[in-house]
Amino acid sequence: MEKLIINGGKILEGEVQVSGAKNSALPILAASLLANEKITLHNVPHLHDVTTIMELIGGMGVSFVVDEKMTLEINPAEIFQFVAPYELVKTMRASILVLGPLLAKYGKAEVSLPGGCAIGARPVDLHIAGMQALGAKINVENGYIYATAENGLKGTEFSFDIISVTGTENLMMAATLAKGTTILNNTAKEPEIIDLANFLNMLGANIQGAGTSQIIIEGVDELKGGEYSVMSDRIEAGTFLAAAACTSGHIRLKNINPQILTATIDKLMLAGAKIDLFDNEIEINCKGKRPKAVNIVTSPYPGFATDMQAQFMTLNAIADGTSEIVETIFENRFMHVQELLRMGANIKLQGNTAICIGVERLTGAPVMATDLRASAGLVLAGLVAEGETTIDRIYHIDRGYERIEEKLTLLGASITRSS
Numbered sequence: 189m190e191k192l193i194i195n196g197g198k199i200l201e202g203e204v205q206v207s208g209a210k211n212s213a214l215p216i217l218a219a220s221l222l223a224n225e226k227i228t229l230h231n232v233p234h235l236h237d238v239t240t241i242m243e244l245i246g247g248m249g250v251s252f253v254v255d256e257k258m259t260l261e262i263n264p265a266e267i268f269q270f271v272a273p274y275e276l277v278k279t280m281r282a283s284i285l286v287l288g289p290l291l292a293k294y295g296k297a298e299v300s301l302p303g304g305c306a307i308g309a310r311p312v313d314l315h316i317a318g319m320q321a322l323g324a325k326i327n328v329e330n331g332y333i334y335a336t337a338e339n340g341l342k343g344t345e346f347s348f349d350i351i352s353v354t355g356t357e358n359l360m361m362a363a364t365l366a367k368g369t370t371i372l373n374n375t376a377k378e379p380e381i382i383d384l385a386n387f388l389n390m391l392g393a394n395i396q397g398a399g400t401s402q403i404i405i406e407g408v409d410e411l412k413g414g415e416y417s418v419m420s421d422r423i424e425a426g427t428f429l430a431a432a433a434c435t436s437g438h439i440r441l442k443n444i445n446p447q448i449l450t451a452t453i454d455k456l457m458l459a460g461a462k463i464d465l466f467d468n469e470i471e472i473n474c475k476g477k478r479p480k481a482v483n484i485v486t487s488p489y490p491g492f493a494t495d496m497q498a499q500f501m502t503l504n505a506i507a508d509g510t511s512e513i514v515e516t517i518f519e520n521r522f523m524h525v526q527e528l529l530r531m532g533a534n535i536k537l538q539g540n541t542a543i544c545i546g547v548e549r550l551t552g553a554p555v556m557a558t559d560l561r562a563s564a565g566l567v568l569a570g571l572v573a574e575g576e577t578t579i580d581r582i583y584h585i586d587r588g589y590e591r592i593e594e595k596l597t598l599l600g601a602s603i604t605r606s607s
Contacts, residue, residue, distance in 0.1 A: 192579040192593060194570030195602040196552060199475075200437030202599045204428055206444040207590040208233040208258075209421035212380040215357045216387050216418060217241050218285035220250065220262045222293050222364060223391050225413030227262040232418055233590045234258050236583065237280050244276045244283055248290075267294065274300040274331060280587070284312060285354060287335060288362030291324055297335045301328070314348055314355040321346045322359070322366055343368030343407055351376050351488045356403070357384055363405040364393040370405045377401065378489040379448040383419045390414045420444045423495045424589060425470065426452040427564050430499040431596070432472045433461050433479050434506060434572045439599055440471045451492045458482045459503065481509030481546050486517050498524050498565030504544035505533040506572055513542045524562035527555040531569055531577070552577040557584040564589065571601055 208231035218241065220227050232238060242252060242260075248269040253261040270290050277283040277300040290297035301312065316326050316333065322341040327334045343366050348355060353376040360381075363370035375381070377399050385398030391414055394406035425444045432439045433456055446453065446465040453463055456472065459479040464471040481504050486494040494517035504511045505528055515521050522542055525535050530553045534545040552575030557563030563585040570577030579585075582605075585592060593603045 189580065190582055190605055190607045192567065192570070192582050192585075193604050193606055194552070194567065194577045194579070196550075196571055196573040196575065196577060198435065198571065198600050198602055200432050200435045200439055200571070200596070200599040200601060203440045203442060204595050204599060205442050206420045206425045206428075208418040209380060209383070210235055210237055210588050211378075211421075211423070212383040213238055213418045214241050214282040215285050215354075215361070215380070215384045216416070217245060217262075218282075218289055219361050219384060219388055220264050221245060221248070221267065221286060221289035222361060222388075223264050223411045223413055225265070227264070227391075227413050228415040229260040229262060230415070230417040231420070232258045232260050233421065235587060235590055237282065237587045240276055240280050241282065244272055245286065270294055270296050270298060272297075272299040277302050282354065284315060285358055285361070287315060287319065287333065288358040291319060291335050291337050292341055292362045292365040295337045295340060297333070299333045299335070301331050301333065314350070314352050315358050318346050318355060318359040319362060322362055322370070341366035343370040343405075345371040345373070347373035348375065353378055353381065356381055360385065360395065360398075360403060360405060361388070363407060364388055364395070364411065365409075366405070366407040368407055370407070372403045372405070373401065375401055375403045376488060379419060379422065387416050390416055422448045423493065423561075425449060426493070426496045427499050427568070427589070428595075429453070429456055429470065429472050430496070430503055431568050431571055433459055433474050434503050434568050436474050436477055437599070438473045438475050440469060442469050444468065444470055446470050451490060452496055455482050455484065455492065455500065459507065479503050479507040481507040481511035481544065483511050484513040486515050488517070494518060494521065495561050497521060498561045499568055501525065501528065501535070501542060501544065502565045502568040502572070504546060505535065505569070506548070506550060507544070507546040509546055511544045511546075513544065515540050515542075521559075523558040524565045527558075527562075527566055528569055530555055531573055549574055551575055554578045554580065557581045560584050560588045567592065567596075567603075570603070571596070
């Protein structure tokens with residue numbers, strides 16, 4: 189099993205290119221099932237989760253041509269299979285995103301109940317209720333969702349009980365080919381929702397309001413093909429910014445829109461970082477500065493992202509002062525705390541709150557990644573710790589970070605992959 193070995197204490201300096209967003213590429217690839225013609229997709233990140241969803245929809249009949257820059261030519265014209273099997277879905281919860289497209293275009297879908305990171309309950313009830321509101325008949329048995337819409341889906345008004353990113357995406361995709369108008373209320377506002385809507389509109393959909401709490405979709409008869417570039421990954425960008433702050437570094441991120449990182453940037457500035465924003469770049473300078481402790485409360489976009497919580501846990505672990513991090517999204521997302529304690533952090537858990545008393549230094553230790561973003565937090569801890577840190581189970585990090593050890597090495601880190 190592969191591991192990352194980090195010798196800490198290096199100050200990060202230089203430039204890094206931000207990759208395409210995993211959380212945008214996955215729903216866009218699922219949405220390609222809706223199209224009748226070829227699609228060319230640029231800025232696709234080379235990640236395990238992307239490979240998994242390509243394998244999933246490839247098994248349904250989608251064909252791909254991939255070049256060395258991970259530009260995909262996608263041909264969805266010959267779908268013959270409507271099943272998302274447990275073997276693939278168990279590794280990635282985003283697989284449920286094929287439910288809406290299959291139902292909308294083909295009137296049937298058989299999707300395994302999802303797996304993925306063990307960070308807490310992420311129920312599929314909202315997906316099912318939304319599809320039923322659109323007219324689908326659904327049975328859940330033997331670990332699968334069996335869905336049919338023999339006469340097609342019909343526009344409706346549906347309100348989410350709780351904000352759900354994948355729920356919003358799934359219903360938005362399903363409604364593109366539904367007859368009539370669909371109004372979705374209490375929708376997620378993430379930039380990735382906007383990216384998916386822009387992609388669907390490029391194919392010929394009629395979607396308005398993406399990025400707000402109400403999305404209106406006028407159903408169309410068909411979606412054609414086209415060319416599109418996936419947005420850059422704001423969580424990868426935020427992770428590198430936090431890494432610079434932890435190591436008192438000075439780096440410049442390229443290929444990233446600063447406007448989608450406002451919550452992260454605001455907290456880094458409170459921590460003492462000097463940040464300059466440009467059209468498609470961000471520069472952070474923390475040279476000679478130990479970060480100041482900052483309080484965090486995770487919340488849906490545009491609030492502070494739960495996917496950045498673990499990285500700021502590491503920052504607060506070595507910061508000057510005491511802080512509180514309150515996790516409001518997932519109830520089991522503090523598993524990295526036990527690993528940080530092994531490295532000398534002073535963190536106490538009280539329910540969904542972590543109280544961090546900053547220490548002047550962490551020390552290297554063997555640790556284990558427990559989920560995707562926890563693994564990023566541990567990489568940051570390894571970068572700042574004295575001595576050697578070995579991170580096991582790094583298949584988690586490969587789900588969401590493209591060549592992370594190569595990018596960090598270019599910035600001056602001492603990090604290698606070992607099998």
